Amino acid sequence: MTGSAGMMWLFSMLIRYQTESGCVDIMMHTMERYFTNGGSMEITDALAEGLLRTVMKNAIKLHQEPGDYDARAEIMWAGSLAHNDLTGCGNDGGDFMSHKLEHELGGMFDVTHGAGLAAVWPSWARYVYKECLPRFVRYARNVMGISIKGTDEEIAEAGIRAMEDFYHSIGMPVNLDELGIHPTDEQVEEMAERCVVASGNHTGSAKKLSRDDMIRIYTSARKAK
Numbered sequence: 001m002t003g004s005a006g007m008m009w010l011f012s013m014l015i016r017y018q019t020e021s022g023c024v025d026i027m028m029h030t031m032e033r034y035f036t037n038g039g040s041m042e043i044t045d046a047l048a049e050g051l052l053r054t055v056m057k058n059a060i061k062l063h064q065e066p067g068d069y070d071a072r073a074e075i076m077w078a079g080s081l082a083h084n085d086l087t088g089c090g091n092d093g094g095d096f097m098s099h100k101l102e103h104e105l106g107g108m109f110d111v112t113h114g115a116g117l118a119a120v121w122p123s124w125a126r127y128v129y130k131e132c133l134p135r136f137v138r139y140a141r142n143v144m145g146i147s148i149k150g151t152d153e154e155i156a157e158a159g160i161r162a163m164e165d166f167y168h169s170i171g172m173p174v175n176l177d178e179l180g181i182h183p184t185d186e187q188v189e190e191m192a193e194r195c196v197v198a199s200g201n202h203t204g205s206a207k208k209l210s211r212d213d214m215i216r217i218y219t220s221a222r223k224a225k
Helices: 002-034 043-066 068-083 097-109 113-142 153-170 183-197 211-221
Strands: none
Touching: 002 043, 002 068, 002 097, 002 113, 043 068, 043 113, 043 153, 068 113, 097 183, 097 211, 113 153, 113 211, 183 211
16 A cells, blocks of 8 residues: 555544544543542442543544544544543542553653553553442443452453453554563663652552552553463
């Protein structure tokens, strides 16, 4: 493929990738406030869950047809709601460790922010979900549509797997290998140390993370389960 046709194909792929990454970030700003041990309100949860379902639905539409104006309008409105702290009302402000972990990835490897979030979130979720189990069960049921019977842990794990399936459905990675980066042990330790410094006393709400916790999450994120 050469010439103008090749340029148009590349431009289309870039539009899709940046749109998909943006959708992940919009969702993550809501999820960071959702996965908390700092209290909740029913109306806030309902707003958050509706926002997340709406972004997922329209992200799939835009993956298939980037020019879908109505779908893009839904995403833009969701982005405004996700970033104005509305979905943090009534809790402790949220977790935000997935963001902080990704910031160090972006600083070291210059990856697209939303794609980095998608790559690190599953490992973070599997590391912390037992400490925040009711929230992960609710997320699995109300956002990911998990209807299986089982223990709370089984339901939460199914929700995490469903989230990975969604990421894949819009072309996003679920680990660092799929993201295209391969941090060494030394780089993992450096990112964790920088994350501790940048986080200060705010190292999570679903589960407070130490430097060693961060190393384990980065290490787990390096390759598929």
